[in-house]
Amino acid sequence: MNPFPLILSSPSGGGKTTISRLLLERRPDVGYSVSCTTRPPRPGEVHGRDYFFLTRAEFLEKRERDEFAESAEVHGNLYGTLRSHVEGVLNGGRHVVMDIDVQGARQFRAAYPESVMVFLLPPSVEALLQRLSGRRTESGEVFRIRVRAAREELHAALSYQYAVVNDDLESAYRSVSSIVDAEAVRHARQPQLATRVHRLMEELDHQLLQMASR
Numbered sequence: 411m412n413p414f415p416l417i418l419s420s421p422s423g424g425g426k427t428t429i430s431r432l433l434l435e436r437r438p439d440v441g442y443s444v445s446c447t448t449r450p451p452r453p454g455e456v457h458g459r460d461y462f463f464l465t466r467a468e469f470l471e472k473r474e475r476d477e478f479a480e481s482a483e484v485h486g487n488l489y490g491t492l493r494s495h496v497e498g499v500l501n502g503g504r505h506v507v508m509d510i511d512v513q514g515a516r517q518f519r520a521a522y523p524e525s526v527m528v529f530l531l532p533p534s535v536e537a538l539l540q541r542l543s544g545r546r547t548e549s550g551e552v553f554r555i556r557v558r559a560a561r562e563e564l565h566a567a568l569s570y571q572y573a574v575v576n577d578d579l580e581s582a583y584r585s586v587s588s589i590v591d592a593e594a595v596r597h598a599r600q601p602q603l604a605t606r607v608h609r610l611m612e613e614l615d616h617q618l619l620q621m622a623s624r
């Protein structure tokens with residue numbers, strides 16, 4: 411197995427967290443890259459599991475030391491992916507799922523070109539607004555900032571390799587999981603493929619010779 415990064419993006423409320431969690435729960439070949447952020451934790455969020463919650467000074471220090479594979483300012487807060495974390499999951503033999511915004515995704519793919527990029531689309535504006543407001547964790551102004559950002563972020567969907575409409579959750583999950591399965595068997599991700607094929611051919615040649623001599 412040749413593990414790769416799987417980037418999940420969408421406007422806020424698009425379902426990245428939900429689908430990432432399902433991938434982690436159901437697929438032992440998938441791990442998660444815990445990001446750093448300067449945003450305050452939401453109720454129920456745990457430091458080290460959902461994010462590493464840092465002060466702005468701590469974040470900038472890490473960025474200065476080039477510890478991030480990518481970083482970006484999203485909705486007024488800083489977010490970044492730690493190289494060490496991504497490498498740790500990949501070296502452990504698991505695909506690494508990343509829930510990152512569209513600017514970060516572009517930077518990250520430049521550093522890790524083998525990444526697979528999936529954009530989750532809401533089935534409708536109504537559903538998106540309902541899912542965003544259903545979370546009820548943000549004030550009215552923060553909510554408006556996220557809705558405005560959603561409009562801009564949607565445009566990036568056109569530059570992703572895959573776009574999955576998150577209407578029915580199970581079916582969206584199945585699509586994303588199938589993308590992981592299909593990408594894992596891509597020719598380019600199987601360095602041993604040529605050797606394997608040649609070995610099979612050699613063995614068949616051997617069998618053909620034996621058949622001819624019978």
Ligand code: ADP
Pocket residue numbers: 420421422423424425426427428429541542544545576577578579580582
């Ligand atoms: P994101 O991480 O992209 O901001 P979340 O995964 O937090 O989005 O989802 C936002 C809200 O929408 C959550 O309350 C989640 O339970 C809900 N949600 C996600 N996908 C679906 C779906 N397919 N159908 C209904 N609700 C969904």
Ligand code: 5GP
Pocket residue numbers: 419420421422426445446449480481482484489490491509510511512513514515
């Ligand atoms: P939230 O605050 O709702 O958890 O995330 C807000 C936005 O930040 C989402 O679009 C999410 O994808 C993005 N995000 C989360 N972690 C990272 C990261 O490490 N890097 C970047 N660039 N964006 C991130």
